[in-house]
Amino acid sequence: MDLNFLKCSVTSSPAFILDEEEIARNLHILRPIREQSGCQLLYSIKALPFMPLLTMLKPFVDGFSVSSLFEARLANEILTKGQIIHLTTPGIKQEEFDELSRLCSHISFNSLSQLQRHTSIDNSALSMGLRVNPKLSFLKDDRFNPCRQHSKLGIDIDALWQSSCMDQIKGLHIHTVFSATNYQPIIQTIEKLRRYFGKSLAQLDWLNLGGGYLFDQINDHRPFIDTIKQLKNDFGLDIHVEPGKAIVGNSGYLIATVIDRFISDSKTIAILDTSINHNPEVFEYQRQPELHEHDPDGRHAVILAGSTCLAGDVFGEYRFRHPPEIGDKIVFKDVGAYSLIKANRFNGYNLPDIYAYRDSQIILLKRYSYQDYRQQWLAD
Numbered sequence: 001m002d003l004n005f006l007k008c009s010v011t012s013s014p015a016f017i018l019d020e021e022e023i024a025r026n027l028h029i030l031r032p033i034r035e036q037s038g039c040q041l042l043y044s045i046k047a048l049p050f051m052p053l054l055t056m057l058k059p060f061v062d063g064f065s066v067s068s069l070f071e072a073r074l075a076n077e078i079l080t081k082g083q084i085i086h087l088t089t090p091g092i093k094q095e096e097f098d099e100l101s102r103l104c105s106h107i108s109f110n111s112l113s114q115l116q117r118h119t120s121i122d123n124s125a126l127s128m129g130l131r132v133n134p135k136l137s138f139l140k141d142d143r144f145n146p147c148r149q150h151s152k153l154g155i156d157i158d159a160l161w162q163s164s165c166m167d168q169i170k171g172l173h174i175h176t177v178f179s180a181t182n183y184q185p186i187i188q189t190i191e192k193l194r195r196y197f198g199k200s201l202a203q204l205d206w207l208n209l210g211g212g213y214l215f216d217q218i219n220d221h222r223p224f225i226d227t228i229k230q231l232k233n234d235f236g237l238d239i240h241v242e243p244g245k246a247i248v249g250n251s252g253y254l255i256a257t258v259i260d261r262f263i264s265d266s267k268t269i270a271i272l273d274t275s276i277n278h279n280p281e282v283f284e285y286q287r288q289p290e291l292h293e294h295d296p297d298g299r300h301a302v303i304l305a306g307s308t309c310l311a312g313d314v315f316g317e318y319r320f321r322h323p324p325e326i327g328d329k330i331v332f333k334d335v336g337a338y339s340l341i342k343a344n345r346f347n348g349y350n351l352p353d354i355y356a357y358r359d360s361q362i363i364l365l366k367r368y369s370y371q372d373y374r375q376q377w378l379a380d
Ligand SMILES: Cc1ncc(COP(=O)(O)O)c(C=O)c1O
Pocket: 044, 047, 065, 088, 175, 177, 178, 179, 210, 211, 212, 213, 242, 243, 244, 245, 246, 337
């Protein structure tokens, strides 16, 4: 998308823009992987559960993967019978399980104790499995490493191997990576599963390979396709793949406006009408989001900061050819996943308006108001 056109066409600020053409391009990358490998593609709705997006994706996926009762309800509103809703979470509450078991087609329990508490449910339509933790760390940063020491995510592969649970379940779920740009992790993980469980994998119906791969940043998909085909061939398994970020990450933009500028300890600070409220991972992971206006050779260094009271509400230092003036708009890129879903109204700042870029036009889809803020904080 032409981001200068975007800046001229979006009339309010801050604004989140979902580029539907980019989403179509991401689906175009996934299509041959799905067709050639025979896997079932589930969109992991935790990345961005925006209803117009879910409706758009419905014809191109086999279902959604979900993490909670609310996500399962939302998925159920959009999908039709026969499409998959696959849940895995450490947080299944006893009182929610009955409804979850009716809404979901597949549930991967996160622990042996969770499995034991829920397998007695009488629902032949529900396919129950286990999330296994293969104990292979592919990430240095433990904040998003599911295979960290003392992990809460999935049953330790050794414990599963020693248990008799493989006979009670229909499938296994693995999810071990975060923004991976090659297929080595899945290849190594499958090798380990094969080493541990060998032929007993054939008594299962399915294997869920999780999400975490940035398919658009990987050139050769053959190793992934071959791994899936081999699994299907050797064990007759249905294979689920559940990307989130790979579908929406690069399709989201956040537009903000500079509303103040001053010098602090000899550096220029530009205050924006957005904040890390609208993209909390900037603060959680201390990660600087990509900025359209950043020019590595620009002479002017400016710290872009949010408008809340938090001292660390800072996007980072960027370089500009012309320092942004009050009233100028800037665009953060690659913020489609895990931004809006984690956004909040701390300090009373409103959530961004949401637009779609569709058929070469910018269309306003959602505007939150003071009434929404007030509603959130009213007692019943
Ligand atoms: C179990 C599971 N599946 C799928 C995903 C989606 O991952 P991504 O958006 O990185 O593709 C996640 C992300 O945290 C996850 O925890």
